[in-house]
Amino acid sequence: xxxxxxxxxxxxxxxxxxxxxxxxxxxxxxxxxxxxxxxxxxxxxxxxxxxxxxxxxxxxxxxxxxxxxxxxxxxxxxxxxxxxxxxxxxxxxxxxxxxxxxxxxxxxxxxxxxxxxxxxxxxxxxxxxxxxxxxxxxxxxxxxxxxxxxxxxxxxxxxxxxxxxxxxxxxxxxxxxxxxxxxxxxxxxxxxxxxxxxxxxxxxxxxxxxxxxxxxxxxxxxxxxxx
Amino acid sequence: xxxxxxxxxxxxxxxxxxxxxxxxxxxxxxxxxxxxxxxxxxxxxxxxxxxxxxxxxxxxxxxxxxxxxxxxxxxxxxxxxxxxxxxxxxxxxxxxxxxxxxxxxxxxxxxxxxxxxxxxxxxxxxxxxxxxxxxxxxxxxxxxxxxxxxxxxxxxxxxxxxxxxxxxxxxxxxxxxxxxxxxxxxxxxxxxxxxxxxxxxxxxxxxxxxxxxxxxxxxxxxxxxxxxxxxxxxxxxxxxxxxxxxxxxxxxxxxxxxxxxxxxxxxxxxxxxxxxxxxxxxxxxxxxxxxxxxxxxxxxxxxxxxxxxxxxxxxxxxxxxxxxxxxxxxxxxxxxxxxxxxxxxxxxxxxxxxxxxxxxxxxxxxxxxxxxxxxxxxxxxxxxxxxxxxxxxxxxxxxxxxxxxxxxxxxxxxxxxxxxxxxxxxxxxxxxxxxxxxxxxxxxxxxxxxxxxxxx
Numbered sequence: 001x002x003x004x005x006x007x008x009x010x011x012x013x014x015x016x017x018x019x020x021x022x023x024x025x026x027x028x029x030x031x032x033x034x035x036x037x038x039x040x041x042x043x044x045x046x047x048x049x050x051x052x053x054x055x056x057x058x059x060x061x062x063x064x065x066x067x068x069x070x071x072x073x074x075x076x077x078x079x080x081x082x083x084x085x086x087x088x089x090x091x092x093x094x095x096x097x098x099x100x101x102x103x104x105x106x107x108x109x110x111x112x113x114x115x116x117x118x119x120x121x122x123x124x125x126x127x128x129x130x131x132x133x134x135x136x137x138x139x140x141x142x143x144x145x146x147x148x149x150x151x152x153x154x155x156x157x158x159x160x161x162x163x164x165x166x167x168x169x170x171x172x173x174x175x176x177x178x179x180x181x182x183x184x185x186x187x188x189x190x191x192x193x194x195x196x197x198x199x200x201x202x203x204x205x206x207x208x209x210x211x212x213x214x215x216x217x218x219x220x221x222x223x224x225x226x227x
Numbered sequence: 228x229x230x231x232x233x234x235x236x237x238x239x240x241x242x243x244x245x246x247x248x249x250x251x252x253x254x255x256x257x258x259x260x261x262x263x264x265x266x267x268x269x270x271x272x273x274x275x276x277x278x279x280x281x282x283x284x285x286x287x288x289x290x291x292x293x294x295x296x297x298x299x300x301x302x303x304x305x306x307x308x309x310x311x312x313x314x315x316x317x318x319x320x321x322x323x324x325x326x327x328x329x330x331x332x333x334x335x336x337x338x339x340x341x342x343x344x345x346x347x348x349x350x351x352x353x354x355x356x357x358x359x360x361x362x363x364x365x366x367x368x369x370x371x372x373x374x375x376x377x378x379x380x381x382x383x384x385x386x387x388x389x390x391x392x393x394x395x396x397x398x399x400x401x402x403x404x405x406x407x408x409x410x411x412x413x414x415x416x417x418x419x420x421x422x423x424x425x426x427x428x429x430x431x432x433x434x435x436x437x438x439x440x441x442x443x444x445x446x447x448x449x450x451x452x453x454x455x456x457x458x459x460x461x462x463x464x465x466x467x468x469x470x471x472x473x474x475x476x477x478x479x480x481x482x483x484x485x486x487x488x489x490x491x492x493x494x495x496x497x498x499x500x501x502x503x504x505x506x507x508x509x510x511x512x513x514x515x516x517x518x519x520x521x522x523x524x525x526x527x528x529x530x531x532x533x534x535x536x537x538x539x540x541x542x543x544x545x546x547x548x549x550x551x552x553x554x555x556x557x558x559x560x561x562x563x564x565x566x567x568x569x570x571x572x573x574x575x576x577x578x579x580x581x582x583x584x585x586x587x588x589x590x591x592x593x594x595x596x597x598x599x600x601x602x603x604x605x606x607x608x609x610x611x612x613x614x615x616x617x618x619x620x621x622x623x624x625x626x627x628x629x630x631x632x633x634x635x636x637x638x639x640x641x642x643x644x645x646x647x648x649x650x651x652x653x654x655x656x657x658x659x660x661x662x663x664x665x666x667x668x669x670x671x672x673x674x675x676x677x678x679x680x681x682x683x
Contacts, residue, residue, distance in 0.1 A: 036284070039287075039289045040289035040290050040291070040292070040615070041284065041289050041290065042290075049608075066608075075457065075458055078368050078369070078456075079368075079369050079370065079371065079456065079457065080366055080369055081361050081365070081366055081369040081371040081372045081375070082357075082360040082361055082363075082364040082365070082366055083364050083366040084360075084364075099357070099360055099364060100353070100354065100357070101352050101353070101354050101355075101357045101358060101360050101361070102283070102352050102353020102354040102357075103348065103351070103352055103353070103371060104293040104294065104351075104353070105369070105371055105453075107290070107291075107293045108293050108294060108457055108459065108603070109456075109457040109458070109459075111458050111459075111606075111607045111608070112607075112608050113290065113291050113606040113607075113608055116290060117283070117290065117293065117353065118282070118353070119282055119283050119284035119288070119289075120281065120282040120284040121282060140354075141282040141283075141284075141353070142282060142283065142352070142353025142354040143353055143354060144353075210608070211607060211608075214458055216458075
């Protein structure tokens with residue numbers, strides 16, 4: 001069984017936010033005005049969150065790149081009244097934009113606050129429009145969206161592998177954030193496939209998942225030295 | 228009032244005259260109020276149009292404050308709706324004779340306010356055009372879908388429960404020909420008030436009263452569960468089902484009292500809504516103020532004692548932080564004021580219950596505010612620079628318009644149906660006095676071997 005997952009090495013992350021930018025560009029995420037951003041209406045499927053650790057004066061800042069945790073037991077999927085968010089056959093939590101009624105129950109149910117709502121119809125400057133990614137549908141106003149591990153890339157990778165008559169390899173399918181990360185902090189692959197790096201990294205002694213105690217079984221792992 | 232109608236009215240019994248007069252005689256101030264309420268409602272519709280056209284961005288909602296005034300109002304209005312039908316059904320089932328004058332006005336509140344409550348989550352939808360997806364793609368694991376089903380059932384049951392006991396009165400209006408004969412011929416549905424029909428009617432009302440109680444309890448329980456089923460701090464609580472039901476009945480009793488004071492005054496029905504009614508309902512209000520305190524205390528103590536860090540953030544934001552004002556105002560309005568007033572017999576009057584009920588209604592709105600908002604702005608994974616909520620004028624307008632729309636429909640309804648059940652008053656006079664005397668006699672031991680008439 002394929003279980004796509006991600007391992008993010010916080011000891012390698014420099015907080016450069018290249019993953020954020022790559023994600024926005026890959027997934028046709030609209031930018032909002034500074035006033036709207038101030039209100040908390042920015043959409044960032046991948047967001048580098050800064051967290052302060054330690055007590056003064058021995059403090060340090062740690063960066064947490066935060067995509068959707070792609071829970072194996074997703075609280076958001078349970079509560080959707082119309083099945084517009086679902087766990088697919090590879091364990092990716094998807095969204096059906098055309099079915100979502102915009103009740104935002106899933107956004108409230110998500111303990112990681114990684115579901116985003118389209119408060120207005122998305123807008124792009126005319127100069128940006130030609131660069132929209134044709135593989136990713138543009139969302140209308142009033143629906144929820146979130147990180148999908150760039151699952152449109154998986155489709156392409158599957159077709160390529162099938163055409164070449166071989167198994168899918170790790171390099172065939174990489175989401176934009178993992179592809180762009182300059183320090184290689186974001187590693188992506190099949191958690192169940194021993195030939196993929198993530199299957200070993202997730203068992204690293206530095207590995208943990210966020211709010212593991214909630215039983216949501218996230219498929220995003222973080223690596224961090226205990227200090 | 229036309230002369231012919233006045234003549235017809237003059238031939239009827241005093242109960243009928245007093246209770247049918249509002250249907251045929253309307254004061255000028257009634258129209259003035261109606262026009263003002265209509266204007267406010269139209270303003271709210273305009274606000275909703277703007278929201279539909281431009282998107283929910285026109286509200287003050289954001290991430291993580293996904294739910295705001297609309298959901299608060301949803302819980303609030305559905306709560307008010309528990310007044311009528313539930314109270315009326317409980318009083319009927321327990322054969323409380325003092326119910327006769329108050330059931331109709333209470334049941335009418337339920338049906339109308341339920342409609343206004345049920346549209347709130349639709350107003351809150353990002354895609355109201357896809358509303359029917361809940362029927363086309365139902366996902367039964369979602370508490371929202373349980374809610375759609377329970378509210379749908381409740382609305383149906385309450386409407387029937389309002390309509391069936393109306394039949395004898397509708398037939399009376401039809402036969403008296405004082406108003407819109409064609410309309411009442413349809414509404415009365417051929418009811419002739421024969422003894423057989425009356426017996427069947429009372430049997431149906433009896434069944435409905437029993438059926439409606441568990442349905443009403445399920446409705447607010449499920450609304451509580453919408454919150455409780457998530458893993459959010461201070462929402463994920465097993466007590467939410469009963470806590471919401473108690474709060475709903477509490478706000479409902481307060482709403483009945485306010486409506487009774489206004490109706491009594493506006494239609495001169497002092498003889499029907501008597502001091503004893505305000506005394507009894509005041510006692511109920513007192514009981515529920517204590518129940519409310521008990522649940523609120525239990526809920527907060529459990530969170531505090533367990534002291535889970537995520538829960539504590541929300542907890543302290545309510546008790547001493549950003550939401551301390553609404554929280555302590557809620558405690559004052561839901562407990563301190565009504566409790567101090569209602570323990571005092573002298574305050575269980577129309578004026579006293581009004582002074583207690585208005586704070587309860589405001590306090591119960593604040594309760595839903597302090598449930599929805601503090602948890603929303605304190606997600607488990609703290610976000611930097613967000614966590615605020617300032618409702619926009621659109622949200623406030625829609626809320627005010629909901630209130631005015633409800634009051635407007637209620638006013639219009641009082642022009643078409645008697646606000647006190649005429650046949651139940653008549654039945655009370657003709658049968659109940661004797662029935663109750665017999666019932667009380669039945670409670671007592673039979674006087675065997677004891678005959679005061681023959682002193683020995």
